[in-house]
Each structure stands twice: as structure tokens, then as C-alpha cells.
Amino acid sequence: QKEVEQDPGPLSVPEGAIVSLNCTYSNSAFQYFMWYRQYSRKGPELLMYTYSSGNKEDGRFTAQVDKSSKYISLFIRDSQPSDSATYLCARWGSNDYKLSFGAGTTVTVRA
Amino acid sequence: KAGVTQTPRYLIKTRGQQVTLSCSPISGHRSVSWYQQTPGQGLQFLFEYFSETQRNKGNFPGRFSGRQFSNSRSEMNVSTLELGDSALYLCASSLLQGDNEQYFGPGTRLTVT
Numbered sequence: 001q002k003e004v005e006q007d008p009g010p011l012s013v014p015e016g017a018i019v020s021l022n023c024t025y026s027n028s029a030f031q032y033f034m035w036y037r038q039y040s041r042k043g044p045e046l047l048m049y050t051y052s053s054g055n056k057e058d059g060r061f062t063a064q065v066d067k068s069s070k071y072i073s074l075f076i077r078d079s080q081p082s083d084s085a086t087y088l089c090a091r092w093g094s095n096d097y098k099l100s101f102g103a104g105t106t107v108t109v110r111a
Numbered sequence: 112k113a114g115v116t117q118t119p120r121y122l123i124k125t126r127g128q129q130v131t132l133s134c135s136p137i138s139g140h141r142s143v144s145w146y147q148q149t150p151g152q153g154l155q156f157l158f159e160y161f162s163e164t165q166r167n168k169g170n171f172p173g174r175f176s177g178r179q180f181s182n183s184r185s186e187m188n189v190s191t192l193e194l195g196d197s198a199l200y201l202c203a204s205s206l207l208q209g210d211n212e213q214y215f216g217p218g219t220r221l222t223v224t
Contacts, residue, residue, distance in 0.1 A: 032211040034211065036215075042217055042218075043115070043201050043215035043216050043217045043218050044154070044201070044215045045215070046212065046213070046214060046215075049211065049212065088154065090154075092211035096167075097159075097167055097208075097209030098144075098156045098159065098167055098169070098209075099144075099146075099156060099203075099211070099213060100156070101153055101154040101155075102153070103153045104153065104154075
């Protein structure tokens with residue numbers, strides 16, 4: 001079983017819509033959950049990260065963790081065409097000290 | 112502050128050859144991790160170097176190796192290339208060993224023919 005499972009999509013939304021991205025995880029060790037954005041032909045860019053049970057908001061982006069269901073989510077409000085990219089969730093665990101990535105979800109925001 | 116740089120950006124090699132990729136971390140960052148990204152397997156951790164020593168490794172064969180220099184720059188080597196080694200190789204730098212906050216470079220696109 002993979003450490004992090006992510007629906008690869010693709011996801012297409014109109015400009016201004018809320019984008020909702022989800023991943024599930026299996027490990028219960030102390031861990032951080034990261035969200036990266038990757039544009040075509042570029043390296044992943046760290047957007048934000050949360051602790052095992054924390055939520056975080058940064059501008060139009062909100063990351064949430066639901067420990068009971070082992071679900072992590074990223075919401076993008078007022079989406080823009082420039083948000084079109086692949087979004088990767090990742091887990092960093094205190095048991096192995098390395099990042100394990102989901103498959104990535106490709107998002108297209110239509111103008 | 113300059114980001115992570117990787118050279119070369121693109122590389123074409125023939126099966127059986129070997130290749131060396133280079134990564135310069137963000138100034139002040141002492142840890143470098145390497146990842147392989149393919150459409151089928153996604154982003155997978157190769158290994159991490161800190162203070163010139165490999166500190167952590169993923170599940171890749173011994174053909175994949177690396178090293179780190181005293182200035183924190185790192186190189187990754189793949190010997191006896193196989194077609195399946197075609198991928199985007201990414202390095203990420205972080206301040207400390209085993210750090211969750213990692214910043215990626217643009218990657219080296221390796222094509223093995």
C-alpha cells in the first residue's frame with residue numbers, strides 16, 4: 001500500500017470556482033503533510049504544509065487534515081488560469097524522515 | 112536568494128552508458144535529496160546527502176549512486192543505463208538533514224535510447 005494515495009484527475013473548473021484536491025494516507029506516525037504545485041516542465045514548488053492534525057490558510061489556499069478519516073485536502077478559492085498545474089500531496093514522517101508523494105492531480109482552470 | 116540549480120537540463124544517453132547529474136542547493140542549505148519522476152511511478156525518493164554522507168535512501172538499485180561535496184553541491188550517477196531510467200531527475204535542498212521543508216530544482220530530463 002502506498003503511503004499517500006491521490007486521485008490523478010484530471011480536474012477542469014471555470015475561473016473563479018473553488019478547487020478541491022484530496023489525498024488519503026495510511027501511516028499514523030507523527031508526520032507533516034505537504035502540498036506542491038508543479039507547472040509543466042518545471043520542478044515542484046512548495047505551497048504549504050501542515051502538521052498531523054493542523055489546518056492552515058495562506059491567501060487563496062487552505063490545507064486541511066482530517067485525522068479520523070486519514071484525509072488531507074487542499075482548497076483553492078477564486079481559482080485563476082494561472083493556477084492550472086499539477087498539484088502533489090506528500091507526507092513526511094518521523095518514522096522514515098523522507099517525503100512520499102501522491103500521484104498528483106492535474107488541474108485546468110478555464111478562463 | 113537563488114534557488115536550486117541543476118545541470119544539465121536535458122540529456123540523451125544510450126542504453127548501457129553512465130550519466131552524472133549535478134545539483135547546487137540554495138545557499139545555506141546543507142541537505143540535498145534526489146528524486147526520480149516518471150509518469151508511471153510518480154515522484155520517488157532516491158537518497159539524501161548531508162555533510163557529505165548519504166543519510167537516507169529509497170528503494171532503487173545500486174546503479175544509482177550519489178555524493179556530496181564540502182560546499183553542499185551534490186552529484187548523482189546512474190551506471191549501466193536502462194530504458195526505464197528515462198525520467199525527470201529532481202534534486203531538493205533543505206536546511207537540515209531529514210527536513211520536511213524541501214525546495215526543488217527544475218530537474219534534469221534524461222532520455223535513454
